[in-house]
Amino acid sequence: MSCDGKLLPFAQGRALVRLTEANPQLDCTFTNRRTPGVTVTPPPPTTAPTPIPAPQPPLPTVPTAPPVYPAGTPGAAGPNLTITKSASTRTPRLGDVVTYRIRVKNTGPVAATDVVLGDKPGAHAQLVSARTTAGDCGQQLPLLCRLGTVNAGASETIGVRLRVTATGPLHNVAMVGSSSNETSLVDNIAVAGVFVRHNPRVEGCASAAQRPRARAAC
Known part of the structure; x- marks a missing residue:
């Protein structure tokens, strides 16, 4: 699998990618290679493809409370x-x-x-x-x-x-x-x-x- 030119591991047609506010979408491509001697069972016929919904405007950013870390974690509040x-x-x-x-x-x-x-x-x-x-x-x-x-x-x-x-x-x-x-x-x-x-x-x-x-x- 390749996303924006970067190789990412994948399995069974699934992959985990990270989307951020600064980079909300990725252009990913799955690459299949045929292995000689291996019989590939075609998938069952499907109905008409599900239409892709139109992109929605981004939701407003909601301020969140600062994260709570266990004592002793770097960046966490500690005793003095x-x-x-x-x-x-x-x-x-x-x-x-x-x-x-x-x-x-x-x-x-x-x-x-x-x-x-x-x-x-x-x-x-x-x-x-x-x-x-x-x-x-x-x-x-x-x-x-x-x-x-x-x-x-x-x-x-x-x-x-x-x-x-x-x-x-x-x-x-x-x-x-x-x-x-x-x-x-x-x-x-x-x-x-x-x-x-x-x-x-x-x-x-x-x-x-x-x-x-x-x-x-x-």
């Missing part, structure tokens, strides 16, 4: 997870426990599935506890919290308590992700920085620990 993070104090002392508040929100129009939060404070911190309003969190660092599904417009809060073990700057990084096709990833990371000050009481006890006689005073 955002994350914010803050510390209970910006200048803790050595040995203090700092509480970090992490908020994960889905600002997209559809739910985000299999949402996971990762939190990595660095080598100079010890995990005291981790709590979340949905799902569960591990109890070791780097911290991993599985939040499950976060619906459109919903948010979850994670509280992380860390004991700082060295002086100087401490940058705590948190990231969030999901198994959904998100519209943007630029707001899936948050950092909360603190500066750990010296603590004479803790550092004095650490020095005294080297002297057996003074150990009881701490």
